[in-house]
Amino acid sequence: MNPPIDPLARVLESWKIEPASDPNFRPSVAARLAASRTNLNWSAYLRVHAALWAAVGVVLLGAAVWTGRQAGHARNQADRNELLDTYVRRLDPRAMTGPQT
Amino acid sequence: MKFFLFTVGLLAAGAGAVGILCYRLSLDSDLQSENRSGDTMAWLRTEFHLDAAQFRAIARLHEAYGSVCASHCRAIMNARRNNAQPAEIQALEDECVRSMTDHFRRVAALMPPGQGDRYLALVLPRIGDYSHTGAPTLRGTP
Numbered sequence: 610m611n612p613p614i615d616p617l618a619r620v621l622e623s624w625k626i627e628p629a630s631d632p633n634f635r636p637s638v639a640a641r642l643a644a645s646r647t648n649l650n651w652s653a654y655l656r657v658h659a660a661l662w663a664a665v666g667v668v669l670l671g672a673a674v675w676t677g678r679q680a681g682h683a684r685n686q687a688d689r690n691e692l693l694d695t696y697v698r699r700l701d702p703r704a705m706t707g708p709q710t
Numbered sequence: 711m712k713f714f715l716f717t718v719g720l721l722a723a724g725a726g727a728v729g730i731l732c733y734r735l736s737l738d739s740d741l742q743s744e745n746r747s748g749d750t751m752a753w754l755r756t757e758f759h760l761d762a763a764q765f766r767a768i769a770r771l772h773e774a775y776g777s778v779c780a781s782h783c784r785a786i787m788n789a790r791r792n793n794a795q796p797a798e799i800q801a802l803e804d805e806c807v808r809s810m811t812d813h814f815r816r817v818a819a820l821m822p823p824g825q826g827d828r829y830l831a832l833v834l835p836r837i838g839d840y841s842h843t844g845a846p847t848l849r850g851t852p
Contacts, residue, residue: 654713662717669721673729680729681736688738688745689757696750697836700772700779700810703786703803 758825767820775813782806810837 631637655662744753751772755765786806789799814833818826 651713651716655717662721666721666724669725670728673725674732677729677732678736681733684733685736685738685741688741689753692741692745692750692753692757693832694836695748696754697833699750700775700813701806701837703806 758821758829760821760825764820764822768817771813771817771820778809778813782809807837 740756741753744750744756751765751769754760754768760768782802782805786799786802789802811834814830814837818830820826821829
């Protein structure tokens with residue numbers, strides 16, 4: 610004896626999905642990908658290139674410290690030399706009497 | 711590209727700020743103030759590490775030398791005004807150099823050990839050459 614046919618199975622057999630195709634599907638996916646790329650923020654960019662920028666930062670800061678200190682020492686040296694010249698000139702009668710003949 | 715330029719700009723600005731800070735921290739404020747005011751005696755005291763007694767003795771020596779210096783000054787000016795012979799003016803200037811050299815040696819003798827020699831090494835070349843061309847700097851180089 611054959612079992613009775615399930616009406617649900619019959620319905621499922623006859624069921625076909627025919628979705629309407631979206632003509633903008635591909636362009637919209639491409640647009641979303643492009644948007645995600647442009648929305649990358651600076652901190653994310655830094656994280657991606659952390660090693661490079663850390664190295665550049667260390668080099669730049671080192672150069673800045675060295676240059677600043679050298680410039681400061683040079684200025685101190687120039688001040689000392691100027692004071693030394695003034696000191697000697699004040700005790701030098703030849704300097705006080707004008708240019709040499 | 712904009713992140714690259716922004717990062718470069720930010721690091722450059724930071725490095726500039728650090729450089730300026732280091733420059734300012736390296737400056738000797740005493741030296742700057744002495745140079746601005748032209749206070750050579752205060753500079754002499756700090757530069758050659760003079761204690762109070764040494765400073766007073768050197769200041770007295772400088773004051774005493776003032777009259778000697780003035781007499782040399784008058785003699786040279788008179789000679790120039792009277793259009794004296796170059797040899798005569800040269801003789802007066804040589805005498806002036808000898809007098810200054812003696813004075814500086816006396817000053818050096820009052821300084822702490824080691825500082826006197828450094829002082830003479832700096833001042834003597836400056837009086838030996840009136841134009842001061844080629845006189846050593848405090849680093850010992852012209």
